[in-house]
Amino acid sequence: MSKTSLDKSKIKFLLLEGIHPSAVDVLAAAGYTNVETLPAALQGEELKARIADVHFIGIRSRTQLTAEVFEAAKKLVAVGAFCIGTNQIDLQAAREKGVAVFNAPYSNTRSVAELVLGEAILLLRGIPEKNAVAHRGGWLKSATNSFETRGKTLGIVGYGSIGSQLSVLAEALGMHVVFYDVVTKLPLGNAHQVGSLDELLAQSDIVTLHVPELPSTKWMIGAKQIAQMKEGAILINASRGTVVEIEPLAEAIKSKKLLGAAIDVFPVEPKSNKEEFQSPLRGLDNVILTPHIGGSTMEAQANIGLEVAEKLVRYSDNGTTITSVNFPEVALPAHPGRDRILHIHKNVPGVMSAINQVFSQAHINVAAQFLQTDEAVGYVVIDTEAGGAAKVLEQLKAVPGTIRTRVLF
Ligand SMILES: NC(=O)c1ccc[n+]([C@@H]2O[C@H](COP(=O)([O-])OP(=O)(O)OC[C@H]3O[C@@H](n4cnc5c(N)ncnc54)[C@H](O)[C@@H]3O)[C@@H](O)[C@H]2O)c1
Ligand SMILES: O=C(O)CC[C@@H](O)C(=O)O
Numbered sequence: 259m260s261k262t263s264l265d266k267s268k269i270k271f272l273l274l275e276g277i278h279p280s281a282v283d284v285l286a287a288a289g290y291t292n293v294e295t296l297p298a299a300l301q302g303e304e305l306k307a308r309i310a311d312v313h314f315i316g317i318r319s320r321t322q323l324t325a326e327v328f329e330a331a332k333k334l335v336a337v338g339a340f341c342i343g344t345n346q347i348d349l350q351a352a353r354e355k356g357v358a359v360f361n362a363p364y365s366n367t368r369s370v371a372e373l374v375l376g377e378a379i380l381l382l383r384g385i386p387e388k389n390a391v392a393h394r395g396g397w398l399k400s401a402t403n404s405f406e407t408r409g410k411t412l413g414i415v416g417y418g419s420i421g422s423q424l425s426v427l428a429e430a431l432g433m434h435v436v437f438y439d440v441v442t443k444l445p446l447g448n449a450h451q452v453g454s455l456d457e458l459l460a461q462s463d464i465v466t467l468h469v470p471e472l473p474s475t476k477w478m479i480g481a482k483q484i485a486q487m488k489e490g491a492i493l494i495n496a497s498r499g500t501v502v503e504i505e506p507l508a509e510a511i512k513s514k515k516l517l518g519a520a521i522d523v524f525p526v527e528p529k530s531n532k533e534e535f536q537s538p539l540r541g542l543d544n545v546i547l548t549p550h551i552g553g554s555t556m557e558a559q560a561n562i563g564l565e566v567a568e569k570l571v572r573y574s575d576n577g578t579t580i581t582s583v584n585f586p587e588v589a590l591p592a593h594p595g596r597d598r599i600l601h602i603h604k605n606v607p608g609v610m611s612a613i614n615q616v617f618s619q620a621h622i623n624v625a626a627q628f629l630q631t632d633e634a635v636g637y638v639v640i641d642t643e644a645g646g647a648a649k650v651l652e653q654l655k656a657v658p659g660t661i662r663t664r665v666l667f
Contacts, residue, residue, distance in 0.1 A: 263665040273316035280563030306330035325351035345471035349584035356602040356662035360569040365561035366553025371424040377520035387543035408432035413462025416469035471498035481506035496522040496552035508538040518544035586630030597647035
């Protein structure tokens with residue numbers, strides 16, 4: 259088992275939001291047993307107090323890691339986002355503090371794609387409304403506004419991991435797929451990329467959104483875009499709550515401009531299962547409302563637990579930052595019999611020469627050096643003979659521009 263400068267039993271992990279136990283198993287197998295798990299998110303002063311002495315924190319979509327929170331996180335080495343979206347994390351603030359962020363870009367994509375497809379089928383048949391009416395003692399036996407998926411056009415906005423999987427599943431049902439993406443993408447099957455959102459809205463019987471939360475996707479679907487959709491079309495949003503304006507959507511359902519909608523994410527979501535969910539969409543029968551569970555299946559959560567915990571272990575044990583979403587990516591070999599020094603610094607001229615000077619003045623032989631930088635941060639990993647790190651660590655910490663140093667044995 260690899261060794262860290264701080265005894266592994268002292269390296270604290272705090273896992274929030276009911277992260278799957280598979281994560282704890284991975285950490286334990288790697289020797290990290292100082293792991294606290296909490297079922298819910300933390301916020302405000304409580305979050306700042308709890309993060310102050312942890313080295314690694316695991317979150318999902320509810321915990322907001324702002325610059326202020328990172329300021330309080332004096333010992334934090336890395337964040338594990340046990341999900342895809344990282345919009346809840348100030349990635350730049352993390353990077354400036356030398357905190358690497360890792361996520362799970364693929365583990366729940368199939369779950370989201372399956373849910374969306376299921377919702378499309380149910381909404382085309384008006385099932386949510388028929389179900390709601392039956393629960394109230396009514397009987398809505400009618401084929402009016404009830405359609406097969408076969409031959410319908412599915413418009414996918416954002417043809418990434420989720421959008422492209424959905425495309426394949428939908429074609430298997432005989433649907434036509436068009437998609438809009440800011441990047442030119444290789445269409446899978448017979449899907450067809452259109453040149454603009456307007457084009458997609460005009461053609462699609464069902465519009466489904468699979469974009470990240472970005473300035474360019476904020477309120478991407480509002481009154482104007484809904485007006486451009488076909489009469490009786492369906493809107494599905496399992497991406498982020500800031501992508502769709504809810505008021506005009508509610509109006510479009512009430513006026514029957516849209517036949518139905520399925521919404522999994524909301525501009526404001528309850529902070530816990532105990533808080534009341536408020537939305538203008540409540541009470542509209544042909545609207546499926548789900549509590550941000552697009553990726554919440556046992557399979558996805560178990561896989562996310564493994565995927566992210568493994569990334570945290572790799573970074574802690576070996577320094578590898580491959581797939582980090584905010585950090586220069588360095589893939590590192592094992593370092594048996596050597597000391598490994600990880601040095602994170604501001605990417606300004608002179609830092610590397612000062613680091614190299616420290617080694618040369620101390621007559622320490624550098625066995626290997628790995629460097630990656632981005633516009634703000636440099637990450638250099640230096641392997642030396644065993645015992646070398648102790649001789650230079652204090653000088654390395656004193657190099658102007660240093661953000662953080664760590665040693666592995
Ligand atoms: N509801 C849930 O539980 C749940 C689960 C997983 C993911 N998500 C959300 O779904 C999003 C998409 O996931 P993914 O894995 O497919 O991401 P991805 O990064 O693989 O794909 C996103 C796609 O959107 C495109 N895009 C970006 N900006 C765009 C714009 N302005 N217009 C059109 N296309 C644009 C990108 O080029 C990319 O192809 C995630 O960012 C996350 O927020 C939600
Ligand atoms: O697990 C969650 O909280 C939701 C995660 C989902 O939105 C994602 O981005 O993967």
